[in-house]
Amino acid sequence: MTWPRLRELAAFRTENGCAISLYLNLDPSEVPTPGDAQSRMNALLNEAAKTDRSDLTHDARRGLTADFDRIARWFDDDFERDGAQGLAVFAASLDNFWDTVSLPEPVPDGVRVGRDFYLAPLVPLVARTDGTIVAVVGREQGQLYRLRAGRLEPIADQFEEQPGRHDQGGWSQARYQRHIEKLVQEHLKGVAEELDRSRRRLHSPKIVLVCSEETRNEFTEELSKEARDALVGWAQAEAHATPAELLQAVSPVLERSQKKDEAETIARWREEAGRSGRAAAGWAQTLEAASDGRVELLLFQEGADRPAYRCPACGRASVEEGSCPLDGTHLERAAGLDLAVHQTLAHGGAVWAIRYHEDLAPVEGVGALLRY
Structure with missing residues (x-):
């Protein structure tokens, strides 16, 4: 779930029928098997079908029935759990709206019917760190990821293999080492420039580095002042870590950043409220x-x-x-x-x-x- 998607849902309001908001808890500790998930979904839909809708028009009631049937068919035939711990379904067939959202955290079971969608359960799941750039930097690698909806999405990859000892030829050791260091510096400068371009393009307020301590010092010297100001921390990870492993490595940095942002925001709120501002x-x-x-x-x-x-x-x-x-x-x-x-x-x-x-x-x- 992202802020643009949440705003799109918030902007919707029915004109012809009703809006269904269905939330299903898929916490594996409570719903371990597909059969358990199916039972919970069936119970939700059955309870919703029994609710008195006599205040609605005939067409609106028919639309609701059609939407509940569609949700049941979709869950039976097309839903793939794939690690999701929650599910949200938004349906309003008479107004041509249908959307499903797999959620990274559990939500309480529930169905709401109204003129617009019930969104409060989604807000805690929209990470304030969405949009953060994670830069994985080494002497040869330079990968940039963007954190979006709880996943790291690749946005740039600059890999430059540096010469090894077998490439030394007739160069002296000292001269050859200086040559390698110059190539590494040019590589880090190129990654830093790409990071700065990505930061400006994505309007990203936060950057997290994943690198060795030695590389961190070299790399930050190549960054623009704006990019250095956007740094919120750094972490270390294995050389060939997957995006999921990288996200796990930077999660403590992101949590510290959230706590700091929250403390500053609450302090600002207290100050404004205290002086009736x-x-x-x-x-x-x-x-x-x-x-x-x-x-x-x-x-x-x-x-x-x-x-x-x-x-x-x-x-x-x-x-x-x-x-x-x-x-x-x-x-x-x-x-x-x-x-x-x-x-x-x-x-x-x-x-x-x-x-x-x-x-x-x-x-x-x-x-x-x-x-x-």
């Missing part, structure tokens, strides 16, 4: 700011949620039941966190699930940094 604290302030398009960054502790209300006409969210202050439409009950997520993403804001700090606990687990 550009910050919201608690559900009432946060939902109002999100509905006004003022949220720059929505912050919530994992597990935080509460019932709230939404205007079916304009989407405005509130903690109070009643009528919309803008158009007078009667408000519908909805999940508060999902409302805050939708409103924030719809107005171009970002969302962070706070994992390492408890500062939001006194304000019901939710707050925001505001644009104004």
Whole structure:
């Protein structure tokens, strides 16, 4: 799951039928076999089919039935688990929408039907480190990867085999060694230039190096100031490590970077909230700011949620039941966190699930940094 994909899902709203959001837990410790997964899916779909939908039109009910049947067929015939620990399915056939997402972490089982998709369970899975460039650098190798949706995707590969002893010919040892070192320096400079180009092209704010300590010192000297400023750490790995092994090697660096970013963001939020500045604290302030398009960054502790209300006409969210202050439409009950997520993403804001700090606990687990 990536931010662009999450924003696409958040922008969807039905015009003709209903939107189904289905989440399936595939944690191998709880769902070890294909049969277990099938049983959980069947139970979810059976429970959803029994839910009273008498308030819907005939066409909407038929559309729902068709979508549930399609989900069942797809899961039976086309789904490949392939290490996934969770699954999300989004369907709205009357509005021509279908999407499936394999998830790297477990999610609670559940089915929601509404005018838009239920997205709150996905937010903690969208890594804030997405887009990070991992540079694997050696005296001969120079591989660049981009972290995307929990996987390292190759973006550049500069391998330059350096001469060995059998290539020395009539050169003196000292002269030959200087020649090799010059070739290595040119190679590292070339990799550094490619890294800088990739950083600019991908607008990547973070870089992690994978190299020996000796190479790290040589390589960082070749980097531009902007690339050095983007470095968040380095790690070591075996010479021929796979992308999965590289990701495992850099994971502690990425976690430290996330903790640092989170600490700085929470400190900024505390400062703004303490002087009644550009910050919201608690559900009432946060939902109002999100509905006004003022949220720059929505912050919530994992597990935080509460019932709230939404205007079916304009989407405005509130903690109070009643009528919309803008158009007078009667408000519908909805999940508060999902409302805050939708409103924030719809107005171009970002969302962070706070994992390492408890500062939001006194304000019901939710707050925001505001644009104004």
